[in-house]
Amino acid sequence: MALIVQKYGGTSVGTIERIQRVAERIISYKKAGHQVVVVVSAMGKSTDVLVDMAKQLMPHPTEREMDMLLTTGEQVSIALLAIALQARGYDAVSLTGWQAGITTEDVHGKARISRIDNERMQRELAEGKVVVVAGFQGLSEAGEITTLGRGGSDTTAVTLAASLQADRCEIFTDVAGVYTADPRVVPAAQKLASISYDEMLELANLGAGVLHPRSVEAAKKYKVRLVVRSSFTDEEGTNVEEAADMETGRVVCGVAHDEDVAKITVVGMPAQVGTLSRLFNALAVNQVNVDIIIQSSYEAKATNISFTVSGSDLNKALDTLEANREELGFEKVEFEQGLTKISIVGAGMINNPGVAAQMFRQLAEEEISIKMVSTSDIKVSCVISAEHTAHAVRALHTIFQLDAKQMAVVHGVS
Ligand code: ADP
Ligand code: ASP
Ligand code: MG
Numbered sequence: 001m002a003l004i005v006q007k008y009g010g011t012s013v014g015t016i017e018r019i020q021r022v023a024e025r026i027i028s029y030k031k032a033g034h035q036v037v038v039v040v041s042a043m044g045k046s047t048d049v050l051v052d053m054a055k056q057l058m059p060h061p062t063e064r065e066m067d068m069l070l071t072t073g074e075q076v077s078i079a080l081l082a083i084a085l086q087a088r089g090y091d092a093v094s095l096t097g098w099q100a101g102i103t104t105e106d107v108h109g110k111a112r113i114s115r116i117d118n119e120r121m122q123r124e125l126a127e128g129k130v131v132v133v134a135g136f137q138g139l140s141e142a143g144e145i146t147t148l149g150r151g152g153s154d155t156t157a158v159t160l161a162a163s164l165q166a167d168r169c170e171i172f173t174d175v176a177g178v179y180t181a182d183p184r185v186v187p188a189a190q191k192l193a194s195i196s197y198d199e200m201l202e203l204a205n206l207g208a209g210v211l212h213p214r215s216v217e218a219a220k221k222y223k224v225r226l227v228v229r230s231s232f233t234d235e236e237g238t239n240v241e242e243a244a245d246m247e248t249g250r251v252v253c254g255v256a257h258d259e260d261v262a263k264i265t266v267v268g269m270p271a272q273v274g275t276l277s278r279l280f281n282a283l284a285v286n287q288v289n290v291d292i293i294i295q296s297s298y299e300a301k302a303t304n305i306s307f308t309v310s311g312s313d314l315n316k317a318l319d320t321l322e323a324n325r326e327e328l329g330f331e332k333v334e335f336e337q338g339l340t341k342i343s344i345v346g347a348g349m350i351n352n353p354g355v356a357a358q359m360f361r362q363l364a365e366e367e368i369s370i371k372m373v374s375t376s377d378i379k380v381s382c383v384i385s386a387e388h389t390a391h392a393v394r395a396l397h398t399i400f401q402l403d404a405k406q407m408a409v410v411h412g413v414s
Helices: 016-031 046-057 061-087 119-126 153-164 196-204 213-221 275-285 311-323 345-351 356-365 387-398
Strands: 001-008 035-040 092-095 102-104 113-116 132-136 137-138 145-147 166-171 194-196 226-230 238-241 254-270 295-297 302-310 333-347 372-376 379-383
Touching: 001 016, 001 046, 001 153, 016 035, 016 061, 035 046, 035 061, 035 119, 035 153, 046 061, 061 092, 061 132, 061 137, 061 145, 092 119, 102 153, 113 153, 119 132, 119 153, 132 153, 145 213, 153 166, 153 213, 194 196, 196 213, 196 238, 196 333, 213 226, 254 275, 254 311, 254 387, 275 302, 275 311, 302 311, 311 333, 333 387, 356 387, 379 387
Parallel strands: 001 035, 001 166, 035 132, 092 132, 102 137, 166 226, 194 238
Antiparallel strands: 102 113, 137 145, 226 238, 254 302, 254 333, 295 302, 333 379, 372 379
């Protein structure tokens, strides 16, 4: 008998019929003698629908009320799944995040889980029940309902698996595993049999939406055996693990892209000690996350600083700069929206020089201009114009020999 944590994403529980199929799968695990804790997302695109409704009332609703609203989506799906299991004669109990003992930091919209008191879950499991937990939510120390950030149900599942010392955590989704690129953009993408935590963390952080980045962070930290697989088939998925078998010994394991990038250039900042610190401190105080940073001096007394932020943070960043104009002493601010960060990832890069050059050469051959570059041991990222995204992802996928002979199969989104 094993203890298994499973997570089903929005598409997988998008209709009553799909919830019934999920219930059947869970029952097959129960029949095999396993204990099962299930984490579910809100049905289909219902979280987006809730966001839209709030925005019709106010362009920037308060984060507290948004958390109150968005957590309702998961409450619908946990109750329906528990009912589907009970209808088949299996004992099941649905638990909200707070009933499951999930405590988070006191932040709305992107709270981190600080503690899990798993006593209630243990008790329900000991009574033979399937425990169905709402993903993406918790309760802060101050007693407020919080959410973990979009896509956060993956993180709920992995942290529950760590807390319960589960034998494994299975993420069931609408593709059959982690692919060498988003299979919706690259039909020739290949499913990886395994990938290391570090590579997966880079891919997730760089825009591969198949796993919430913090779920990978937690899996690595607590050594959770993590599997990503399809909720529509019985195909084997992808194991995310410590030292993944590097398979063919390839240098690049995947291409990721993030289409929500904006670039800001602060022109004519005084070139003095402390300039950078003042600028980025002002942005940090206002919760603006900065990604790639480039500083260039074009004359002795002044410097230009370019950096990227997510498109949704652009206005906040521009307002912050304007509010601090006097203290920062810059001449003017320029910005560009509609950019994509495209990245290649692979642990094999550490020992293979020339990978970045090959990426730049390929983009040049496709006549795609590179606006910014950032590198680490195991990734190279380039910022390009968003109109070239699909073309660039496919070209890099091909040049780094990731194309499969057979096309990837993607299941429909409800
Ligand atoms: P869920 O609702 O199950 O959490 P998501 O939409 O969050 O599902 O994640 C699955 C989606 O991630 C896929 O449909 C796919 O389009 C996208 N994706 C992006 N990059 C990758 C990748 N490298 N491998 C697999 N899927 C990817
Ligand atoms: N329902 C939430 C979202 O759509 C959380 C999740 O699906 O993981 O972002
Ligand atoms: Mg997801």
